[in-house]
Amino acid sequence: MIKVACVGGYSEVGKNMTAIKIDDEVIILDMGFYLPKLLDFEERNSRKNITRENLIELGVIPNDEFIRSWRDKVKAIIVGHAHLDHSAALPYMEKNYNAKIIGTTFTNAIIKILARDEGIELKNEIINLNPGKKMEVSKDISIEFVNATHSTPESTITAVHTKYGSIMYCNDFKLDETPVIGKKTDYNRLKEIGKDNVKLAIIDCLYSNNNTKTPSEMLARQMLKEVIFENATQGVLVGTTFASNIARLKSFLEFGMKMNREVLFLGRSMEKYTRAAEDVGIVNFSQNSEIIKYRKDVKKKLKEVEKNKDKYLIVTTGNQGEPGSILVSMANGEMPLKLDNNDSVIFSCKTIPVPNNFKNRLTLEKALDRKSVNVFLDIHQSGHGARKDIEELISILKPEHIIPGHGDPSKFTKMSILAKDINFDMKKIHIMENRQKLEID
Ligand SMILES: [Zn+2]
Known part of the structure; x- marks a missing residue:
């Protein structure tokens, strides 16, 4: 049995955190900041000596109290890439867990710098897992980082391989054929995973309302x-x-x-x-x-x-x-x-x-x-995929279930329209909000 707990990043663009319970083991994906709330706070105060509880109350970090009963079951905390809305809450939150922290070398370097700059000593061991590599976190679960293009180095699509199929965490990505740093998204590997059973994909839908493909x-x-x-x-x-x-x-x-x-x-x-x-x-x-x-x-x-x-x-x-x-x-x-x-x-x-x-x-x-x-102005291209990128990813992964991620309900509605247009089974696209859980059999 798979249970997904949407901790943060489902009612706002930021403070991403998802917990996935596979039978009796839990994997956490990302622990990020909601930066607007932090900036509001820092306009008037210093962050010095601030606690996890303060930050939850301010809405800066995800509120993981509703998965308190899962705490002892957590096997790994995965950080998929180095953006602050995916990584920066970790130094304040990881102490409540006994689980290894897994990220790429660059992501881990950022996590260490974030912790050091705030004078926080991390309790859990940090392990480097590079794109293209797999790691067993328990007898029944392995984690794999698939290289993905985004807007910070060593970004990944995380695969959580379980006996029920793979759970793909696709926050954040775009499909860039000519990234300036690093390699293209590892389409071959995604196709291989897609040929097996992808039980669930959590997909970055920030620009699902944009009918194009995000330029390189x-x-x-x-x-x-x-x-x-x-x-x-x-x-x-x-x-x-x-x-x-x-x-x-x-x-x-x-x-x-x-x-x-x-x-x-x-x-x-x-x-x-x-x-x-x-x-x-x-x-x-x-x-x-x-x-x-x-x-x-x-x-x-x-x-x-x-x-x-x-x-x-x-x-x-x-x-x-x-x-x-x-x-x-x-x-x-x-x-x-x-x-x-x-x-x-x-x-x-x-x-x-x-x-x-x-x-x-x-x-x-x-x-x-x-x-x-x-x-x-706007001398820029985004790191987030638009509708065409999302469609392509879905066609490669062929997930049985989809949870739209990295947004709020207004973005998720667009994702439902997209899913309908490509004949995705509408009963299997799940619009979630923070602090909701979903059971998938
Ligand atoms: Zn990002």
Whole structure:
């Protein structure tokens, strides 16, 4: 008997966590943050000494109390990729479990940095499992990471192999034929698994309402190249993107070097992710750029930049207009670097559709506009598959049951329409919300 507990990420885009009980053993998939709630909190308070209970109450991490009776049965905590909405709650939650933590080398490097930065010592052992590899977690259950393209390195589709068939956890993925870093999605392996019995697939449906296929990261790279080489002005170039998108950071770095500009990565999260990428040998950022973590050092460096603006390309945090971020501080004139009509700001991102982001981004764009800065928007492609990617994945895996994931009921409805259109048995698509359980026989 398989029971699925939807702990988080089924009533919002974030704090992903799913627990799967196979007979008397439990596997946990992801433990992530709901970032909007964290940012709300951090605008007014420090995260220092904050507890798991505080974070649950604030809605920042999943509330796993309703699976308390499953605690002793948990055999493994799997983190499918390194994004914070899948990994960042782990340091606060893992102590309540006696189970190994399994992730890829890059994901584990991020988990360790997250724990260390918050002064948390992890109780459970962390085990590296690389894409393409399988690991037995008990006599009856094995875990396999299948390489998948997304927007952070070493992303995986997780297969939980059981005697009832495989359970495929496909949060998050897109089907990218030309990823800038890493290999294509391992279609062969997915096809092999699909030929056997896939009992259930939990599928990232964030963009299921988008009728296309999500374009490749290579297109994002081309767009960025065009802006940097053809449209950017003579002043300072400031780019902003998701720090976890190592492929994008690499593109910024390479274009900056080609222009003979000194490349700077600014901010705590840029430091976290570039260091992790470097530690596991994906991109050696520090060889060709300067990575500056702390605000006082950022300010010091920006004083130098102010004197020779056209010698620098800066990549910084604040792409969602987060109050207090470096980019917002720059736009508000609170930094030694003063932006004007010779300077360019490139948003290599999209606004994540969660509360506050649209408002924050608009405020930031208005501030830049008042300074007549050249602003380039949406120089980006998403890491989440759209409808065509989802259809293709379903046709490869042929799951018996589907649970739409990584969204809220509005996204899940679109997924039901998609399933109906491809003649999927509608009784076997299960729309779930947080803190609901589903039994599959
Ligand atoms: Zn992700």
